[in-house]
Amino acid sequence: xxxxxxxxxxxxxxxxxxxxxxxxxxxxxxxxxxxxxxxxxxxxxxxxxxxxxxxxxxxxxxxxxxxxxxxxxxxxxxxxxxxxxxxxxxxxxxxxxxxxxxxxxxxxxxxxxxxxxxxxxxxxxxxxxxxxxxxxxxxxxxxxxxxxxxxxxxxxxxxxxxxxxxxxxxxxxxxxxxxxxxxxxxxxxxxxxxxxxxxxxxxxxxxxxxxxxxxxxxxxxxxxxxxxxxxxxxxxxxxxxxxxxxxxxxxxxxxxxxxxxxxxxxxxxxxxxxxxxxxxxxxxxxxxxxxxxxxxxxxxxxxxxxxxxxxxxxxxxxxxxxxxxxxxxxxxxxxxxxx
Ligand SMILES: Cc1cc2nc3c(=O)[nH]c(=O)nc-3n(C[C@H](O)[C@H](O)[C@H](O)COP(=O)(O)O)c2cc1C
Numbered sequence: 371x372x373x374x375x376x377x378x379x380x381x382x383x384x385x386x387x388x389x390x391x392x393x394x395x396x397x398x399x400x401x402x403x404x405x406x407x408x409x410x411x412x413x414x415x416x417x418x419x420x421x422x423x424x425x426x427x428x429x430x431x432x433x434x435x436x437x438x439x440x441x442x443x444x445x446x447x448x449x450x451x452x453x454x455x456x457x458x459x460x461x462x463x464x465x466x467x468x469x470x471x472x473x474x475x476x477x478x479x480x481x482x483x484x485x486x487x488x489x490x491x492x493x494x495x496x497x498x499x500x501x502x503x504x505x506x507x508x509x510x511x512x513x514x515x516x517x518x519x520x521x522x523x524x525x526x527x528x529x530x531x532x533x534x535x536x537x538x539x540x541x542x543x544x545x546x547x548x549x550x551x552x553x554x555x556x557x558x559x560x561x562x563x564x565x566x567x568x569x570x571x572x573x574x575x576x577x578x579x580x581x582x583x584x585x586x587x588x589x590x591x592x593x594x595x596x597x598x599x600x601x602x603x604x605x606x607x608x609x610x611x612x613x614x615x616x617x618x619x620x621x622x623x624x625x626x627x628x629x630x631x632x633x634x635x636x637x638x639x640x641x642x643x644x645x646x647x648x649x650x651x652x653x654x655x656x657x658x659x660x661x662x663x664x665x666x667x668x669x670x671x672x673x674x675x676x677x678x679x680x681x682x683x684x685x686x687x688x689x690x691x692x693x694x695x696x697x698x699x700x701x702x703x704x705x706x707x708x709x
Contacts, residue, residue: 399426429480654683
């Protein structure tokens, strides 16, 4: 997710789940080729398995970007056919590519030729464009792209309306139609079909996995990252998970912030912004979050910021599920700690 799932965010998410496949933000193929390969492709070795999502519509550029992605060690290369933003539409890629399945097939073929069997080339798309709700539209899209050798489709189960909605509205207003994704799986049982859109609980993930091959979670994973700590056991049959606590994760992130600052001069706030949901639902969460997002502390070492944040938050595992900051005696106001 653009501006969200950068390498710092993925580092955090990997601490929380060993097995979940993580995706990069969409990276423009042209950016990789002409805007600094390292800047666009650098990631932390700990992130594996990690998929590189590309944006673009030119087979030769996508092929070269995919080849570089594999050279950099990504485990999958994904083509975005679902983003409806104006900028992406002006470039005629993202969701507008759903109107051009033959072009997507050419792109996928070129990418597959470039990477060989090294990694899968996959596609993420919507179930339709604008007001087109006919199943045949998405069926023909998937059929054509599958003929070019794509075996994995991640389907955001709502249309993209290319006119009149912002990207945010395009994630909320067009109705979710999971049944279309189920129908695709029934029609293409040999393909790996994963569903995306509006999924927020283990129960729904299990429900979908009973019919489909995978589930992609976007916003809920970002806003409520602690949810990921149950996934290895719930969905990957791995109950050996490390004994994580919010404190141990925060501590590991501070160590990461210190390494990042030393190696690349990264400010802690560029990393901390992704962990603000870590205590969601626990007492003191709001104040803890306020400290970690207080830019007046930006020159304070992250270990000290952690100490300040903890002064506001009781041990997480002693908490209840109420996000109550009211009436906690002895909690100093943030402004005082930041002065
Ligand atoms: C801030 C933000 C950025 C996003 N950027 C991307 C992106 O780069 N590539 C992509 O395929 N989807 C992107 N999405 C869409 C999500 O991947 C996902 O399809 C959508 O939010 C629906 O899933 P959810 O309900 O689980 O969030 C983005 C979503 C958000 C909120």
